[in-house]
Amino acid sequence: MKVFAGNSNRILAESICNYLNIPVGNATVRRFADQEIFVEIKENVRGEDVFIIQSTSYPANDHLMELLIMTDAARRASAQRITAVLPYFGYARQDRKPGPRTPISAKLVSNLITEAGANRVLTLDLHAGQIQGFFDIPTDNLFAVPILARDIKDHYDVSNVMVVSPDTGGVVRARALAKRLDALLAIVDKRRDRPGESEVMNVIGDVDGKDCILIDDIVDSGGTLCNAAEALLKNGATSVTAYITHGVLSGGAVARVTSSKLTELVITDSIQPTTAVQNAHNIRVISTASLIGEAINRTASESSVSSLFD
Numbered sequence: 001m002k003v004f005a006g007n008s009n010r011i012l013a014e015s016i017c018n019y020l021n022i023p024v025g026n027a028t029v030r031r032f033a034d035q036e037i038f039v040e041i042k043e044n045v046r047g048e049d050v051f052i053i054q055s056t057s058y059p060a061n062d063h064l065m066e067l068l069i070m071t072d073a074a075r076r077a078s079a080q081r082i083t084a085v086l087p088y089f090g091y092a093r094q095d096r097k098p099g100p101r102t103p104i105s106a107k108l109v110s111n112l113i114t115e116a117g118a119n120r121v122l123t124l125d126l127h128a129g130q131i132q133g134f135f136d137i138p139t140d141n142l143f144a145v146p147i148l149a150r151d152i153k154d155h156y157d158v159s160n161v162m163v164v165s166p167d168t169g170g171v172v173r174a175r176a177l178a179k180r181l182d183a184l185l186a187i188v189d190k191r192r193d194r195p196g197e198s199e200v201m202n203v204i205g206d207v208d209g210k211d212c213i214l215i216d217d218i219v220d221s222g223g224t225l226c227n228a229a230e231a232l233l234k235n236g237a238t239s240v241t242a243y244i245t246h247g248v249l250s251g252g253a254v255a256r257v258t259s260s261k262l263t264e265l266v267i268t269d270s271i272q273p274t275t276a277v278q279n280a281h282n283i284r285v286i287s288t289a290s291l292i293g294e295a296i297n298r299t300a301s302e303s304s305v306s307s308l309f310d
């Protein structure tokens, strides 16, 4: 097996390779003056089982192109099998037509990855599970829940915990965490009764006196998270902590989180944390390297990946 990395998350790629006890493959990804991407794989991959690690995070389009071009390079170098490893799959939120004459960009990106030459895909906490079906090649969607549950048990007293989904779309994920922690489940239901009226946050479940743990797949602007935290505290929650797999954290999100009443936001390293994230007093990053490393290991040895979650 050979593992290569694009520029989106070298640190995670190195940690994954440490777990696998192999070096990161020798490849350069650089730019022409006009920003075209040029890739050179500098070691033989003929007949090899090749894994290319690249999150399609900010800048999403550049990182996606890097992944496509690296995949093309590996295919033309006669790799026997290529697995695109996307710890964060950008464009996943565009998984349906929100209106007439709009694209389904998640499907387009899936097509591009396949057309570039990937034989398999390995990703983590897809925004919507059905995106797996956008690929006609084997696609493994790993879950961060076991890592998150372990961290919660290590850092918090779970006897008074209530797991909360910040919207109705995240209930399945929240239920999976609540089950692992043997905790109760609540839901924040955002509703706008009439157009033009402001959104009302209804909390379904009695969070009074509870230590709430919000779980979500993505924190981007931080709006969903901070509004949900406010609503929970207004409803009597003792504290609110958040566990979110992908720290997109665009624009003023870090400032929003640091000035919020959240005890802590825990994210994973699926997206390389910026300096602002690293310096934030209430944001902590936990690693997915062993989870992704083990999934790569099992893919290479043709053993079960799903049993990682038993």
Ligand code: R5P
Pocket: 166, 167, 169, 170, 216, 217, 218, 219, 220, 221, 222, 223, 224, 225
């Ligand atoms: C939405 O369905 C997602 O699960 C996240 O809740 C959303 O992407 C978070 O975005 P933001 O932080 O901008 O509210």
